[in-house]
Amino acid sequence: MRSLTHLLVSALTKRPGRTVLLDPHGSITAGDLLSAARGVTTVLQKNGVGEGHRVGLLLERGRDAAAATLGTLLCGASYLPLDTLGPAERVASVLAHASVRAVLTDRSLPALADPVTTTWNGHQFVLDRGNLGTLRPAQHGAEGFLSGTEEDAYVLHTSGSTGLPKGVRVGHSAATSFVTWAQEAFSLRPSDRVAWLAPLGFDLSVLELHAALWAGATVLAVPRKATVFPRDLLAFLERESVSVLYVVPTRLLRLAEVLEGPAPRLTSLRLALFAGEVCPPRPLAKLMAALPWTTFANLYGPTETNVCTCHVLSSPPLEVPPLGRPCPGQVVRVVDAHGRNVEHGEGELWVGGPTLMSGYLGDPEGTERCLVEDPVGTPPGHPRGRLYRTGDRVRRTESGALHFLGRDDCQLKRGGLRCEPGEIEAVLQRHPLVARALVELCAGELLAHVELLRPLPDPGRELRLHAREHLPAAMVPERVLVHAALPLLPNGKVDRLALRGHS
Template sequence: MMKNVLELLEHTAGRIPNKIAAIDEHGSMSFAELLRATRAAGSYLASGRELFNKPVPVLTEKSINSLVAFFAVLYAGGYYVPMDTEQPFSSAEVRISILKPSIIICDRDRAEQAKRLLPNGDVIIIEEILDTPMNSALLSDIRSKKIDTDPVYTNFTSGSTGTPKGVVIAHRSVIEFIDEFTQIFGIDETDTLANQAPLDFDVSVKDIYSCLKTGATILLIPRRLFSAPVQLLDFICEHEVTNMTWAVSALCLISTFHGLDYKTPNKLKRVLYSGEIMPKKHLDAWMTALPDTVFVNLYGPTEITCNCCYHIIDRNRQYDNGIPIGKAFPNERIYLLSKDGEIITEPDVTGEICVSGSSVGLGYFCDFAKSDEVFIQNPANSAYHERIYKTGDLGYYNADGEIFFKGRADFQIKYMGHRLELQGLERQIEEIGSVFSCCCVFDEQAPKLFAYYTGEEEEKELRIKLRDKLPAWMIPSKIRRLPSFPLTKNGKIDRAALLLLGKRRKNDKG
């Protein structure tokens, strides 16, 4: 039985040593070379340091060396914490203050930043330890003490409060999820996986470990290309990408600017998307351009190891009621809980989406109070201890038992005396012909409801059409067209930035 994700790398390097494991804009590395480099760097980290089950932040630009650093930390007995290289220094300081690490790994370009973050710690530059003599005996001794419930990584997520929480995920969770994920979607060593997500975002976990599991190649796309759709498509087509597991907003970037009219990545076997609801017009544009490609709607928060639900798009289905998040992955179970903690089984009744199974994370790093709020005892089980995770997302079953996402519990607002779901309003606005995408935000203090959208529809015309479509109380106070949406570093629409934009416009007029 596999207990450690490093076994994925070791098995594949033994089976196809010369196969290319990873490509970045600077070069490539085979599985054998990746294994050799990580064991060498791991030997350096393990020598004279006590890193067993300790967090190790990694501050590197997305590159092959990032992967080497991650796996080296695992060989040394610790678990890695990817750090966003573009976040404000104060945000990085907060994360370091939570972790209290003894060392930090960085690349040469970020050595000074790393020293500022950890002035009294050990700053290790990854490029300088790749040729360390391998200490196989030391690495074997460390491995013999590891178990499958030990942490493999921590990713920080801010949640609705803005306070960062470090989600701790175990080896077993990654191993079991990736095994099912690659089998269901048929990923194998002939695939090239285009990595869009930042490495501190858990979407990248699917790319990284699918490659280690199957022998596929991971293509690490430079972040700068996501502001240049033409160059991005050139890069994807040049490398004959066969798989894209991307954030919705990244796909919409290409379709908004009609990139698929310029060039079609026709080697794509599958496109899997998550993070937000995919606007139907954008999905239709992709599916029209790629008639033989499989499209999959994924759902799942960071706390449950990547995803817990999936739905393979049926090209012959109309999806008049929206696209479901589908059904649970094997070895995971989905519950809908009422506000009273009762299990919902009947169709069309909204409840909070909760998840149990081996994918559920270990909790939040050094935050037992917050962990206890959302990692709870299954209220349907009074016989033995069974942890489930409360996602804070709302959903419902249709008559066929499929699960539909209905938005965040904290996206429900009270407006004009009525209860309103912001994401439901967004979908209704997107149904209007020339609107591509919509995002609604609510200023509770004002109170004002703002609708931002991309598309060709004029603002005045859109308001007229909304008057014919919606009750008066449901029409946003302010409607504004944007050339594109501001995005978070994880590729989701930045609702906080849109809310701030609405408040600024109000103050400017006041």
């Protein structure tokens, strides 16, 4: 198995003159992208970055980010995306926890705020379209370091139940397994034009950027405005003749709302992939009816495994699409409360296979809790005998298809992003006047139940402002409900069931 670095370098070397990426500021050929990446490698190596280190990327989608990811990989380091819209304190905590050696950022983004620079002492380099073309590799060692398959390729952070984001370490072998599978499964090819919507820190970007480059396709970085407003996204997809789209269902179905008029729309779109949350059947059926030439597929997989099941829709659905069947090479078990495999029926979904994460960054105990032995035993040729406990409850039918039933815990999904209530609650409880907090999803909104030490003039506004300083926008509660005292269980924890009547 080749490393992700080998894979990308070989793909870019094959077609050096071909345009492989466009962003709002221009385009770049395969040869120029590889040259810029090697220039990034040279800058990093001159500043002591090498094998086994981690490099933070505070970059928007585009040529700079693509050059930074490959340049980081070429010097043997792993890339760690940082949230360009996230609160400075959260970015600082990620940098400190991950022992990041250097950060590549963009002049157009706000500078790292004081909470970051005062808690992190690494190197910070500005990488933008003003100097991307001037980055040139050193005369010696310009090929960089082609990493081993067991080294980390990247680290993606998800919401953590302990109150801090957790870093998912993905090795080169796992990354390459996913990239090659995606290219083959969806017949990605040089004629494709693939939209890049997801931030680097969202695992959808691995397909949008790396699988597309491996296939020789053209990557189209979507402007920020088009990621917010459905009409702008529709205009972009049509203007750029996008053929492959990979999004969370919320964004996909918003397109259905703006498809107006009798004239055919999105006629170049051959493939629409969606993942990250449950997809309502009615608007999906409407969209499929409007785009009969487009293949639709529901992909499932947490960050810890990337995609592990897939369901290609043969007709507009009448009910929620199933998660589908395991992808080739994936080991999928449905496990009952006693840890026994269930052939047909309900249970928790455990997943293993070639795309499985290496573990959680700096958290061996958390890794051991989530990566468990296969109750059936390790299949012949299986690279690892461990499976990831997803916490998702599923039903496996006699046909082998998996259907999502819900969560075994309190984890939430918003716009495809994982939201651990525990992390939000921990932030709220850091406010000096909050005694206890509990967060739940109610009618599509995050609702925070709080118990105060003393009254606040406007508790909703105060606590939402407090949350915005520490959490991404998707994790800030829309509503705050103040209680004289939160109901408690005998063990001292807040009684979630008792609160549901107040929602």
